[in-house]
Amino acid sequence: MRRHYPQHRVIRPMGHQGNHGRLAASALFLAGLGLLLFNLVASIPFGHAPLHVGRAILERASGETGADNIVTAILLGYRGLDTLGEVTILFTAAAAAGMVLASAGRGQAQGEDAGFIFRTAAWMLFPFLLVVGAYIIIHGHLTPGGGFQGGAILAAAFFTPLLASPASPFNHRVATLVEGFAGLAFIVIGLLGMLGGGQFLTQLFGKGAPGALFSAGSLPVLYLAIGLKVGSELAGLMASVFGGKEKA
Amino acid sequence: MILLVTLIAIVMLAAAILTVTLRNWLAATAALSVVSLALSVLFALLRAPDVALAEAAVGAGLSGVLLALTLRRVGLWTNNDGKPGDSQ
Numbered sequence: 001m002r003r004h005y006p007q008h009r010v011i012r013p014m015g016h017q018g019n020h021g022r023l024a025a026s027a028l029f030l031a032g033l034g035l036l037l038f039n040l041v042a043s044i045p046f047g048h049a050p051l052h053v054g055r056a057i058l059e060r061a062s063g064e065t066g067a068d069n070i071v072t073a074i075l076l077g078y079r080g081l082d083t084l085g086e087v088t089i090l091f092t093a094a095a096a097a098g099m100v101l102a103s104a105g106r107g108q109a110q111g112e113d114a115g116f117i118f119r120t121a122a123w124m125l126f127p128f129l130l131v132v133g134a135y136i137i138i139h140g141h142l143t144p145g146g147g148f149q150g151g152a153i154l155a156a157a158f159f160t161p162l163l164a165s166p167a168s169p170f171n172h173r174v175a176t177l178v179e180g181f182a183g184l185a186f187i188v189i190g191l192l193g194m195l196g197g198g199q200f201l202t203q204l205f206g207k208g209a210p211g212a213l214f215s216a217g218s219l220p221v222l223y224l225a226i227g228l229k230v231g232s233e234l235a236g237l238m239a240s241v242f243g244g245k246e247k248a
Numbered sequence: 249m250i251l252l253v254t255l256i257a258i259v260m261l262a263a264a265i266l267t268v269t270l271r272n273w274l275a276a277t278a279a280l281s282v283v284s285l286a287l288s289v290l291f292a293l294l295r296a297p298d299v300a301l302a303e304a305a306v307g308a309g310l311s312g313v314l315l316a317l318t319l320r321r322v323g324l325w326t327n328n329d330g331k332p333g334d335s336q
Contacts, residue, residue: 144298144301145298146298156310159313
């Protein structure tokens with residue numbers, strides 16, 4: 001499985017003679033870019049960006065969407081359609097990578113088990129990572145974090161044991177099912193919002209008390225869908241890069 | 249505060265330069281993760297915990313692992329100075 005590329009040293013062109021012109025052009029470009037950026041940064045007082053839109057959103061977002069976390073209010077309340085686009089991009093990237101890797105011989109388990117300490121630690125970490133990921137996803141509308149961050153942690157939770165013992169099976173079918181249903185749930189919630197005559201992704205079930213777990217309408221449900229989708233996608237992607245055995 | 253931010257910026261710049269100059273692919277990947285980790289601390293200091301979480305989880309964690317696994321897959325996972333002779 002080890003293929004070596006002895007020519008990989010050629011990638012660094014800086015050391016060659018005859019590239020002085022290119023080097024000088026690069027230096028000139030860097031100096032110009034640095035000057036521009038310095039002027040830009042120097043004219044803005046540090047930590048006090050003159051953002052009028054930001055101030056308006058800070059004042060209104062919590063009341064309008066019911067989400068205490070302003071980032072979530074923007075990400076799902078004001079631009080939920082963009083978030084759906086983001087998730088779609090991630091899905092396309094993961095699908096393309098999976099397709100390329102599948103043709104490059106996925107399925108055989110490579111490498112032997114890691115050491116005792118890593119194996120034990122991986123299995124002990126699993127429940128904690130699961131809880132942290134779930135917490136970050138479920139409290140996405142209250143505290144920092146949300147579906148994307150929590151999903152990445154969930155993916156890490158499922159991938160760490162696989163890294164510890166490469167021969168253990170990773171069920172790609174379940175990951176694909178979770179991913180598909182989570183994506184479907186996002187779109188269905190968006191369409192349900194249209195039933196009342198509103199727009200796509202209009203908030204459902206009322207805003208609730210600010211700061212409560214069941215508040216901000218359908219935003220937590222949307223974040224749960226995103227978290228599951230991102231988590232299963234990333235876990236599946238890493239498992240196929242790792243060459244985990246497929247259990248179909 | 250300014251001192252801390254300067255320190256983090258220096259760490260990030262050093263790690264970024266190491267990423268480009270290191271001859272070992274795996275070490276360069278680790279240096280790239282250090283850039284992301286320092287950046288996530290910077291985000292947390294600048295009161296952007298959401299972005300800090302995303303940067304720590306995706307930038308420092310997943311992308312580093314993904315790059316390392318890719319190196320392993322294409323056979324560039326070496327522990328020496330880029331000599332492809334005795335890979336681990």
